Amino acid sequence: MTNVSMQALKVFDAAARHNSFKLAADELNLTATNVSHHIKNLETRLGIELFIRKTREVTLTKAGADLAKATSSGFSTIERALHQLVEQSKCVVVHTTSSFAAQMLIPALRDFAKLNPDIDVSVITGEHLVHDNQAITIRFGDISHIETHQILSIEQFNLYLNPNLDGINPSTVFMPKWKNQSLSEAPWSAWLSQNQMNDKQHELITYDQELYCIQEAIAGAGCVFASHSLVNMLEQNGVLTCSAHQPVSSSLGYYLPSQEVRYSQQQQIFVDWLKKQFI
Amino acid sequence: MTNVSMQALKVFDAAARHNSFKLAADELNLTATNVSHHIKNLETRLGIELFIRKTREVTLTKAGADLAKATSSGFSTIERALHQLVEQSKCVVVHTTSSFAAQMLIPALRDFAKLNPDIDVSVITGEHLVHDNQAITIRFGDISHIETHQILSIEQFNLYLNPNLDGINPSTVFMPKWKNQSLSEAPWSAWLSQNQMNDKQHELITYDQELYCIQEAIAGAGCVFASHSLVNMLEQNGVLTCSAHQPVSSSLGYYLPSQEVRYSQQQQIFVDWLKKQFI
DNA sequence: AATTATACATGAGTAAAACTTATTTATAAC
């Protein structure tokens, strides 16, 4: 038993704006089921219907419309304030995956700090993708429907291995299998066919984070089928070396999900810098 | 990784109003620890300090004060609207424990429906106590610091048993041991001394809900040490009978936590009726 | 000055939301 949850009201607000549970779900990166649950729950707790359900559309009741007016106004007041805080902040907050943070972002941040000593960067990692209006979010995923200016990289994949152990354990391949099931898989079979190989030549081991695969390869446990951005730094340092095979391109890459709210000045500086890191 | 959570902002709002994590926690029925976590989390995600911590007080920073202004205004806009919805509603929503709902409220609701055919009552049960400005909440707990007009009953406890099985299993006693640890225990030892008995004469079995204890007694598995309000209905129906011992009084009872917002007309009718049920 | 009490922080573990998947229903579109 909880209070009328703010979470539910947020979901209601989105549903009211779209007149659709599905579109609200899309906006918030949820399932329509979950939206339905939230609204139902609200209605039960308030003892009043908020939407009239027809088969393929929902419309607000009078009560729903009244509430929507309030949530819209109330939440936007709060979000405006949050955004202004972020503008004032000396600190840029970045959300991204732990693999990207560890292999690319954190090592590169030294350079950023040198260029912008007055801007602190705080990195928050997690695999679950969320639409956050305040922070910068760097996502990994299918970039085929993402607008060009939001794309940071289009990833190529190839086999990499520890140069000191060249040839010792070439048949074991570590490969990411992303938790987020909407992602297409790493382009392993495309790579195989491009290099005229078949999958019987390799023993595959998958982890849900590319980072772990790379670490296994560094440890010499086998080679890793990884994206070029993540191993770039390691390749330069001579920790990993690229196999002699042809790299395969993919529709996967890093991108910045579109923001409703504009970046603050500091965030824009960070984003501009970030884009250069991939060139 | 979530969005800046609405939950956290609610907690922040309370903390800002009180200039104290502890008082905010009290208001929201949380622990100070939890408030501390929420605020910390917010600060991390926003990349900006909201409170200046001194040893026994916290004060808002400039940024915190700006945010507090917005949350205060935003949330109150929303809560006003919620309250108006409840006023319009034909349905009174009541939060209470499952024991109280099953043994007293639901059986009595027939009578209420007869008297007020135009008011629907929706009952939501749960043991966790929450401060809800929209719904009516009936709580069970220590009433020694509750104002008289909010108190519904002061409970007396005694042993009850199934009359058909009188004497069959008198040494087994089922007794509630409430989940909510801030509650004082059922006054078992006071009852024992009042009746010049010691605890070696009984085998005690505890459940976290009084309801289960009563059901065991109805099933004839033993007797139950219960509060008079809950067994009242069962006693009248001859399902349970009071033992010959002296009942013991307690500082436990049912009450209506104070509401910041006034009851709606319909809610007031329900509350007035409810109070009569205990006389 | 030593002792006690208070407000908050930290870390680890638990309980309760939130969320998802699988399945079903109703109906609009084809």
Next chain:
DNA sequence: GTTATAAATAAGTTTTACTCATGTATAATT
């Protein structure tokens, strides 16, 4: 009559919110 779409329902999983135990700093009490 099919197919496709939006939403509802039930059951299960994951994430978040929350608590407990403990520690720290300091104001208040003795």
